[in-house]
Amino acid sequence: MTFLAEFDAAAGNPPAQVGVVIKWLRSNWPAMYAELRADRPILPTAAFTMVTRATDVLAVLAQPSLYSVRGNQRAMDPAVGPFMLARDETEINWEEKGLMRALLRWDDLPRVRALAGHVSAAAIANAVGKAGATGPRLDVVPTIARAVPLAIVQHIFGFAAPSDDLLRWSFATQHGMFRNSPFSADVLASCHKAGEEMRAWLKPFLAAKRAYAPSGGMDAVSRLIDISQAPAAGISPERVLSNVCGLLVGAIETSSQAIVQIIDQFLEHADWREAALAADAAGNIAAFDAYVFEALRFNPITTIQFRFVEQDRVLGEGTTYATPVKAGTVLAVCTGSAMFDAALMPDPDRFDATRPANAYLHFGVGHHECLGRYVGQVSIPEAVRQLLRQPGLARAAHPAGAIDFAGGPFPEHLVVTWSGGATAAKHCMVTRTDTTESAA
Ligand code: HEM
Numbered sequence: 048m049t050f051l052a053e054f055d056a057a058a059g060n061p062p063a064q065v066g067v068v069i070k071w072l073r074s075n076w077p078a079m080y081a082e083l084r085a086d087r088p089i090l091p092t093a094a095f096t097m098v099t100r101a102t103d104v105l106a107v108l109a110q111p112s113l114y115s116v117r118g119n120q121r122a123m124d125p126a127v128g129p130f131m132l133a134r135d136e137t138e139i140n141w142e143e144k145g146l147m148r149a150l151l152r153w154d155d156l157p158r159v160r161a162l163a164g165h166v167s168a169a170a171i172a173n174a175v176g177k178a179g180a181t182g183p184r185l186d187v188v189p190t191i192a193r194a195v196p197l198a199i200v201q202h203i204f205g206f207a208a209p210s211d212d213l214l215r216w217s218f219a220t221q222h223g224m225f226r227n228s229p230f231s232a233d234v235l236a237s238c239h240k241a242g243e244e245m246r247a248w249l250k251p252f253l254a255a256k257r258a259y260a261p262s263g264g265m266d267a268v269s270r271l272i273d274i275s276q277a278p279a280a281g282i283s284p285e286r287v288l289s290n291v292c293g294l295l296v297g298a299i300e301t302s303s304q305a306i307v308q309i310i311d312q313f314l315e316h317a318d319w320r321e322a323a324l325a326a327d328a329a330g331n332i333a334a335f336d337a338y339v340f341e342a343l344r345f346n347p348i349t350t351i352q353f354r355f356v357e358q359d360r361v362l363g364e365g366t367t368y369a370t371p372v373k374a375g376t377v378l379a380v381c382t383g384s385a386m387f388d389a390a391l392m393p394d395p396d397r398f399d400a401t402r403p404a405n406a407y408l409h410f411g412v413g414h415h416e417c418l419g420r421y422v423g424q425v426s427i428p429e430a431v432r433q434l435l436r437q438p439g440l441a442r443a444a445h446p447a448g449a450i451d452f453a454g455g456p457f458p459e460h461l462v463v464t465w466s467g468g469a470t471a472a473k474h475c476m477v478t479r480t481d482t483t484e485s486a487a
Pocket of ligand 1: 133302415418423
């Protein structure tokens with residue numbers, strides 16, 4: 048049965064229809080979205096209205112005051128205070144996003160890449176060191192996928208809390224803010240508690256940094272403290288605190304899920320992997336990275352961004368499928384569907400790593416485009432590259448070789464094996480002056 052046949056068969060039972068959507072989202076979103084784009088591009092349900100064509104997805108994300116992120120406030124405000132991803136077209140969006148973008152400097156990116164390479168190579172070498180008769184074996188999630196962004200948060204962003212605390216806060220806040228569906232009051236409470244703990248840890252940490260400012264600004268948090276001392280920056284200690292929290296919340300589970308799902312795609316498609324490795328062997332890092340984000344298109348970390356309709360509107364105005372929506376409606380803006388719409392991605396079912404980088408919606412688009420985009424764009428492919436290079440890389444025997452979410456919102460395990468010794472890239476100590484592509 049097709050998605051729409053199953054959905055329509057549940058007509059008159061709105062919760063059952065929502066259940067059908069959730070079931071297809073989990074089991075076969077490409078087929079569901081393909082059918083919706085062709086036959087019912089805007090689909091109202093009892094829980095949300097789905098927007099599936101690229102033109103409409105982009106139109107919604109381009110109008111933040113009409114289609115807002117107000118829905119994020121319940122989870123975010125008590126945890127981290129008012130923050131850009133729960134506000135639209137306010138001074139927080141304009142001033143703080145601008146300031147934070149300037150502090151996540153592009154001249155850090157070679158260091159970010161080198162650190163991602165270093166952490167991944169160390170995990171690979173460790174697995175080789177412990178290898179038994181059957182060769183090295185490694186669980187990607189704790190050793191690489193979470194370890195890489197964790198190191199970036201600590202050493203590049205400069206949020207230098209203990210690893211276990213950072214991982215716990217990051218998990219609980221991402222879960223409560225962006226993956227709490229169906230809604231659980233316990234998940235929301237854990238999110239708020241994690242935010243409280245994170246702020247309690249940060250307050251003395253930031254105060255000490257402030258006392259010794261200017262620090263010379265070797266990491267993003269130090270730069271933020273330095274710049275916040277200047278009245279011209281116009282940013283209070285409370286606002287500094289919220290923005291430092293946002294750096295952690297955004298970084299770890301997103302990057303981890305992307306790394307895991309990209310590796311999973313390359314394990315599934317030997318030809319994609321060979322092509323990516325050929326680009327790597329030719330020293331063409333940009334081409335390698337393009338393979339990585341094309342692979343992610345086939346299983347992105349999420350296929351939906353949620354928005355809140357602020358005024359009665361007509362979606363798809365002027366088309367045959369124009370659909371009125373009332374103020375207060377929740378929109379499921381299906382970016383994962385838009386990335387398979389020929390209007391945005393010609394010949395969308397074909398794996399094609401030559402697509403323009405700005406066609407991808409992995410990091411959002413418009414007003415809320417990801418603050419960590421350029422960090423993720425180098426750290427994620429570098430972590431993947433180190434592992435892909437291992438000869439005979441394969442899934443461990445079932446079930447360990449499949450992504451295991453352990454009943455939760457994020458990947459917890461994916462075990463791989465390979466045949467020989469490590470061929471991890473040479474890496475050097477990451478220093479503040481290292482601006483070379485040292486992981487190559
Ligand atoms: C590397 C560290 C990262 C940091 C510090 C970070 C931080 C942020 C922040 C602060 C925002 C909100 C921007 C705004 O409201 O103006 C955001 C948005 C977003 N981020 Fe990231 N992020 C990171 C990594 C990632 C990764 C790896 C992905 C996906 C692969 C991702 C996907 C997104 C998306 C899709 C949005 C837009 C959400 C929306 O429109 O509702 N982020 N990120």
